[in-house]
Amino acid sequence: MLAVDEAPNPWIDPSYVTDNWDTILRYLGEHVRLTVGAVVLGALIALPLALLARRSRYLSGPVLAASTIVYTIPSLAMFAFIFPFQGLSATTVLIGLVAYSLVILVRNFLAGLLGVPADVREAARGMGYGPVRLFWQIELPLALPAFMAGLRIATVSTVALTTVGVLVGHGGLGQLIYGGFNANFYRAEIVTGAVGCVLLALVADVLLAGVERLVTPWARAVRA
Amino acid sequence: MSAFGEAMVYLNDPYNWTRRGGILELLAEHLAISVVAVLAALLIAFPIGVALGASGRGGGTVVVVSNVSRAVPTLALLTLFAVSPIGFGNRATTIALAVFAIPPILVNTYVGVRGVDADVREAARAMGMTRGQVIRRVDLPLALPLIMTGLRTATVQVVATASLAALVGGGGLGRLVRLGFGQQDYGLIIAGALLIAVLAVLTELVLVLLSWAVTPGPRRLPWQPVRRRPDEAVPEPAPSGMPL
Numbered sequence: 001m002l003a004v005d006e007a008p009n010p011w012i013d014p015s016y017v018t019d020n021w022d023t024i025l026r027y028l029g030e031h032v033r034l035t036v037g038a039v040v041l042g043a044l045i046a047l048p049l050a051l052l053a054r055r056s057r058y059l060s061g062p063v064l065a066a067s068t069i070v071y072t073i074p075s076l077a078m079f080a081f082i083f084p085f086q087g088l089s090a091t092t093v094l095i096g097l098v099a100y101s102l103v104i105l106v107r108n109f110l111a112g113l114l115g116v117p118a119d120v121r122e123a124a125r126g127m128g129y130g131p132v133r134l135f136w137q138i139e140l141p142l143a144l145p146a147f148m149a150g151l152r153i154a155t156v157s158t159v160a161l162t163t164v165g166v167l168v169g170h171g172g173l174g175q176l177i178y179g180g181f182n183a184n185f186y187r188a189e190i191v192t193g194a195v196g197c198v199l200l201a202l203v204a205d206v207l208l209a210g211v212e213r214l215v216t217p218w219a220r221a222v223r224a
Numbered sequence: 225m226s227a228f229g230e231a232m233v234y235l236n237d238p239y240n241w242t243r244r245g246g247i248l249e250l251l252a253e254h255l256a257i258s259v260v261a262v263l264a265a266l267l268i269a270f271p272i273g274v275a276l277g278a279s280g281r282g283g284g285t286v287v288v289v290s291n292v293s294r295a296v297p298t299l300a301l302l303t304l305f306a307v308s309p310i311g312f313g314n315r316a317t318t319i320a321l322a323v324f325a326i327p328p329i330l331v332n333t334y335v336g337v338r339g340v341d342a343d344v345r346e347a348a349r350a351m352g353m354t355r356g357q358v359i360r361r362v363d364l365p366l367a368l369p370l371i372m373t374g375l376r377t378a379t380v381q382v383v384a385t386a387s388l389a390a391l392v393g394g395g396g397l398g399r400l401v402r403l404g405f406g407q408q409d410y411g412l413i414i415a416g417a418l419l420i421a422v423l424a425v426l427t428e429l430v431l432v433l434l435s436w437a438v439t440p441g442p443r444r445l446p447w448q449p450v451r452r453r454p455d456e457a458v459p460e461p462a463p464s465g466m467p468l
Contacts, residue, residue, distance in 0.1 A: 072428050073421045074384035076391075080401050080417035084227040084410050156295050163297040164388065167405065177303050181392050185307040194300035201295035 013188035024176065024192065030090065031172025031200060034165070035158045037094055042101030042154060049102075050109035051135075060110065067103035075100070075164040083168055093165035100161060101154040108150025112143030145219070148212040152205055159201040163193075173197050230411025231418060247400070247419065253314070254396035254423070258383045261318045265325035265378060270371075273330045277337025277367070278359055286334045293327040298385045303392045312393035321385055325378035332374025336367030365440050372435035376428065383427045387420045397423065 017024065053060040078096040086092040116139050124138045140147075163174025171178065176193030180186040213220060234240055241247045276282040298320075305320040306312035340363050348362045364371075390398030400416030403409075436445055 068428075069425065072380060072384070072424050074387050074424050076387045076398055076401060077417035077420040077424075080404075080413045081421075083413060153294075160295060160297040163299040166299070166391065167401075171299075174297065174299055177297075177300050178391065181303050181307060187307055190300075190303050190307060194297070194304060197297050197300060198292075198295050205295070 009185065009187050011187045011191050016188040017192055020189075020192075024173075024196065027173050027175050027193075028196060028200070030170065031159070031162055031174075031197075034090065034093055034097060034162050034170070034172055035155065035200075035204070038097030038101045038158050038162075039105075039151065039155050041094075041098045042105050043151065045098070046102050046105035046109050049106050050113055053106070053110055054113050063106060063110075067106055070099055070103045075161055076167060079164060079167050088168045088170075090165075090170040092168045093162065093170045096165075097158050097161060101158050104154040104157065105150050108146055108153070109143070112146025112150070113139060115146060116142045141216075141218075144216055145212070148208065148215075152208045152212075155204045155208060156201045159197060159204060163197060173200070227410035227414045230409075231414035234411050234415040235418070247397075250395065250397050250399055251419075251423070254383070254386055257314055257318050257321065257389070257394075257396060258379070258386050261321035261382050261386075262325055262375075262379050264318070264322040265329055265382075266375065268322075269326045269329035270333055273333025273371075274337055274359060274363070277334045278363060280338060283334070283338065286331055290327045290331040293324070298324060299388055299391065302385070302389055302394070306392040306394070314389075314395050317386065317389040317394035317396075321382045321389075324385060325382050328377040328381065329371075329374040332370045332377070333367065336370030336374075337363050339370070340366045369435070369439050372431075372439065376431035376435060379431055380424060380428050384420075384424045 049063060053063040075096065078099065079092060082092045082095050086095065120138060120142065121134065124134050129138065162172045163177060165171035166174045166178040169175075173193045173196045176196070177190050180189030180193065183189065235247075239246070273286075276286060301323060302317060302320045305316040305323075308316065310316045310319065337359075344366070345358060345362060348358045353361065386394075386396045387398035387401070389396055390402040397416060397420050400419065401413055402416075404412030404414075404416055432445065436443055
């Protein structure tokens with residue numbers, strides 16, 4: 001029996017959280033910054049790609065095939081591939097996360113855009129809508145539920161994936177999980193990191209669900 | 225020399241493959257962990273999914289399980305099992321991976337069996353099939369495409385996540401990447417990453433072919449052109465599961 005086995009090592013220790021509040025907040029901040037950055041950048045790149053892919057099946061085929069392949073690459077390998085270019089920095093993690101959120105968002109954006117009934121677009125064009133106004137006033141509102149569903153999936157997945165950033169030392173709350181493992185299996189630290197990740201994902205999902213309700217008031221009116 | 229060039233040199237040295245603790249040994253370990261984890265998950269999730277789907281109960285629970293599992297980081301679960309009394313190593317890794325493989329199999333089996341046309345089931349009953357026969361000869365063949373999707377998602381996820389186990393003392397190909405970071409050897413990092421990525425893509429490919437082989441009725445490989453009217457050309461919204 002080693003001495004380390006006899007030392008108390010509880011799974012849940014509130015004093016760990018209170019004693020290390022500053023550290024936890026710092027990692028939480030990094031986690032939130034990486035997640036928000038990845039989803040926002042991913043959305044900004046995914047929207048033009050989806051608009052382009054919608055134009056023809058010859059474009060949508062390669063876009064969807066490429067997204068499937070990127071999706072299949074494990075995160076550990078993805079971060080390792082980017083590492084030689086960006087080193088041990090948060091940028092390495094951000095680029096990898098953008099790649100993953102991008103492929104989720106392209107698929108959902110494309111599904112949303114293709115879900116707009118052709119009759120509606122034709123009617124709008126017949127009423128004199130130009131391409132820009134058609135997108136903003138007709139297609140975007142109709143595709144919004146699919147867009148928001150994509151954003152929610154991308155956000156929750158990104159929160160979970162950010163932890164793998166420990167590979168290059170920028171994993172947000174993942175640093176607590178990995179740090180606890182390396183600090184002689186310090187369970188309280190590991191559980192704090194893990195629970196923090198799950199809570200962050202749930203909070204983000206609830207927030208986005210609220211945004212979805214706000215931006216699609218007509219959906220509520222129908223249900224009521 | 226660039227990291228990618230060094231990686232090619234490393235991968236071209238046969239000794240790196242065949243020596244003790246070399247690529248082949250790590251690959252075998254990786255595959256063994258993955259296969260056991262997927263089979264264990266299949267053994268647990270498949271009967272539950274079929275039972276719930278056939279009875280039509282528990283749909284809410286299945287959806288909640290699948291959504292919550294998406295929010296739990298794989299690294300967290302791997303670490304939690306590694307520091308539990310099971311002890312770190314391949315056993316803890318296998319259990320953690322099996323836990324992760326359960327939701328995709330469970331959800332897809334449930335949805336597949338649940339989606340079988342009630343009329344078809346009723347017709348089968350009217351023809352004198354017993355409850356077990358209806359499940360074996362009507363429900364399962366009709367639900368097979370979705371069940372195979374679940375199995376594919378779970379397997380690719382497990383093979384991909386198994387590489388993370390190296391961060392918390394597990395085995396498999398992730399060790400190369402971990403070792404590369406430890407030794408500041410960029411070539412080794414890239415070589416490990418390449419092997420992991422190729423293995424994941426190959427797994428996906430093998431499972432796609434397997435689903436094609438076992439699916440009854442009209443079938444199509446993903447890269448074959450879709451024969452359908454243009455106004456129906458809506459792709460599936462997102463690949464099932466989550467990136468790893």
